[in-house]
Amino acid sequence: MRSSGHNLDVATQWAEPAQPDDWRWQLRHALRTADALRVSLDLTDDEYAGALRAEHAGLPIFVTPYVLGLCSRTDPECPIRRQIVPLALESREVAGDLRDPLGEEAHEVAPNLVRRYPDRALLVVSDRCAVYCRFCTRSRMVGRGRGPLPLRDLEPALHYLRRHAEIREVIVSGGDPLVMTTGRLDEILLALRAISSIEIVRLATRVPSVLPQRITPELTSMLRRHQPVWVMSHFNHPAEVTPRAGEALEALADAGLPVLNQTVLLRSVNDRADVLERLFRALVRRRVRPYYLLQADPVRGTSHLRTPLQRGVALMRALQGSVSGIALPKLIVDTPGGMGKVPVGPDFVVEQAPGRTRLVTHRCVEVDYLDPPES
Secondary structure: OOOOHOOOOOOOOHHHHHHHOOOOHHHOOOEHHHHHHHHOOOOOOOHHHHHHHHHOOOOOOOEEHHHOOOOOOOOOOOOHHHHHOOOHHOOOOOOOOOOOOOOOOEEEEOOOOOOOOEEEEEEOOOOOOOOOOOOOOOOOOOOOOOOOOHHHHHHHHHHHHHHHHOOOEEEOOOOOOOOOOOOHHHHHHHHHHOOOOOEEEEOOHHHHHOOHHHHHHHHHHHHHHHHHOOEEEEEOOHHOOOOOHHHHHHHHHHHHOOOEEEEEEEEOOOOHHHHHHHHHHHHHHHHOOEEEEEEEOOOOOOOOOOOOHHHHHHHHHHOOOEHHHHHHOEEEEEEOOEEEEEEOOOOEEEEEEOOOEEOOOOOOOOEEOOOOOOO
C-alpha cells in the first residue's frame, strides 16, 4: 500500500530544533480539538468528522507538536498521521470487535492490577499518554480520568503483590508511566522494590517515540537506582526513529536500561516487509531489540487499522533471512478475552518422518535434519 512506504525517516514539516527541548512544553502545547487539528493539517472530511466525534465520545485527541512534526500536512495516507488522527470509521463496529479485547477487567485481581499469568502482573498507574494512538487497546479508559494515580490509590494493588510471592515481575503501564513526574514514578518504583519477591520491573511506554524530550538525565538516573528495570518501547514506523528519538534510546541504553520494542502491525502504516525491515534495522542501530510484532488487538472501532492475521505471517516469512536474528521479533497474537499471548508465524517444516524432518530455508532450499539415535 502506498502509505506504508512513505520515506519519512526524519521530521518533515516542523524542524525539531525550533521546538523547546522540554517535555512539559510539548504536553502543554498538545492539540486537543478537531479545529486545532484542522489548522495544522489539511484534514479530509472523514478525518474532521472523526475528530469532532473524538472530542465528545471515545478516545480523545492529544497530539504534541513533536508528533505533529512527523506528519505530512497534506497527505491523509501518511503513516504517522494514520496512527493519531481520528477517522469517522471509528464509529463502525464489525464482528469480533471488543471494548476490552484483552479481558483486563475480568482479570483484575485488585484495583489497577491485572493478572493474566502466574508469575507476572500489570500495574496501571495512569490514564494519560503523550499521544493517543487510534488503535489503543485501552481506549475504553485512557484520557478520561484523573491522570497519574497517587500512591494511596495503588495501595490495594501493592497489598495484593505483597501477599502473592509467586508474582516475580510487574509491568508498569497505563496510560504511560513516563508521562508522570520523575518524583511520582520514583515513589511507585520504591514501593515495588520494597516487595522482595518482585525481581523485574518493566516500563511499558510510547514516550521514546512520541515524547523523546522526556528521557532526561534526571529520569535515567532515577531509573538506574531501581535496577533491574526493562523498558518496553513502542515504535511502529521508521519515520518515528528520528535523531531526537535516537538520542533518547541511546540515553536509556547508556544508563544500563535494556530496551525491547513492541511494534503493532497496522494497515497502511507498516504492513510491508521493506518498511518493517527499515524499522527493525534502525532500532538495532540504537541498541534496541525488536521484541514483538503484535497483531493489532480487536478494539472496537479499529477494523480499518487492522490486518488479516495471514498478512503478518507472510511478512515474517519475507523477513526471515533478510534481517539478522537480533532484528527479527516474534509475531504475537494476544488472544481475545485475556487468554494470553500466542506466537504465530510461517511453517518451515515441509515433511516429518521418524528420525527425519525436512525443512525449507529462506532460499527456498529443502534440507533434511536427522535426529540422533535414541541410544
